Amino acid sequence: MLIGDVARLSGVSARMLRHYESLGLVRPTGRTDGGYREYSDEDIRRIFHIESLRSLGLSLREVGRALDDPGFTPSGLVEDLIRRTRERIASETELLARLRRIGAAEPARWEDVLQIVALLQALGSKNAGTRQRAALSSVEKVPGAVEALVEAVLNETDPSVAGALRWALAQGGDGAPALLAEGLGSSVAEVRKRAVRSLVEIPGGEATALLRGALTSPDVVVRGYAALELGARGVAEAIPTLIDMIAEETLDVDAADVLSALANDPASADRIATGLVDRLARSTAESSARLRLTQALADIPGAATSHALAELSQDEDRAVALTAAYILGIRGAR
Template structure:
């Protein structure tokens, strides 16, 4: 079969077939009396083998090795092709995401596009300073899609940059709530922590609902951050977790402050005092935890807390008794 017929039947151009010949990748079995290339059925089969391997991303050099080297093992090369393909897909996905974010910002002209691109690049910079400046400027100078800010906030390790990103999200409206909620379900503990910290700084009611849900999260750290935020918002559901934090000695001062905010409601104040007293009555509570619980009563107004402190001033644990007596003295002078 002559080269023109082969080209028509195989879909490989005559020019490419000549290129294969020049590389030694496919030499036609014979020649006509006039010197034209003549391909056998075996040559045609090799053409299809070449094209099949090329479709996997192999270079012509690699194709030649695969077909002609008896000792060639494909596993290593295939693994390398998989790696290259994943990198290419990741790169294309990143480009698609960036283009989508630029489109969502609705740029008016190319100057806007360039500013948005510069901001997105700055958010991904290796320099913490650049990332922080980008976060602070994202709200007013170059508004960007909230998704970009959420992605940056959930991956940020520098505390200063993280604070700037949370501030930017708080200024951007309610768009980030749902995306941050997804972060609460991340398999990575650090991402879950960053998600609840970011939600805690959102001012809207949707964020409060998410924080309520977070009180039942399987991650104890998430539950504690949610309780602190809800306590500051006056949500009584946070009380059990806040008291547990005092017992465990984890951010106990912040937890006590949150309880004092909640105790601004007189009815809730008596309920909080009752819960604290109930914990103090447990025989399994350590002395240090009993002292922290006693100190937490200091900022809880009402008769229930005062009576509890009076009883505790005669406690068998001298440290608890002295703490209660001192708090009572301060309450009497107010």
């Protein structure tokens, strides 16, 4: 079969067939009387093999090795192809995300596009200082900055850079709470933690509403950060979670401090005292937990607290009884 016929059959151009020949990948078995290349069935079969291997992403050099080296084993090459393909997909995915962010910003001028690209490149730098400077400068209202900052903060591992990113979002990142809310539902625990830590630094009703929802999160860390911030904002809904945190020794000192501040409201004080007593009743087998809950009553004013302490001063657990009696004595001396 002549080269033109082979090209039509295989879909490989005559020029590429000559290139394969120059590389030694496939040589026509014979020549016609007129000196034209003549390909055998085996030659054509080899051409189809070359094209199949190229479709997997092999270079022509790798194709030649695969076809001609008797000791060649494909497993190592296939693993390398898998790795290279993953890297290419990751690169293309990153490019797609970058283009989407640029499009979402609806840039009106090329200068806006260049600003966004510069910010994205800086936030993606391997240098922590560069990332931190980018976060601090983004408050100058770079178009599309909020989306870029949220993505960056959810993936940032350096504490200083993460702090700068959270600060930048808190300065007026319109739309940031809704984007961070998606991070609260991540399957990755660290991403959920970064999302809630960013939310607690954003003022306003939208962030508060999302933190209220986070009180029911199955993630104890998310619940804890949400409760501490909501308590600091005077939201009484956080009280049950704060009490649980004391019992479970999860940021228990911080939780007790927030409860103390909430107790400045008489209605909240009674609710806190009742909640602590109820939790004490459910923690009979946990001496250390009951002791922490008793200690938390120290800064809760009101008759309900005094009554609870009087009962606890007769508790079977000596540590709890002594602590309650001590607190009662201090309250009586005031």
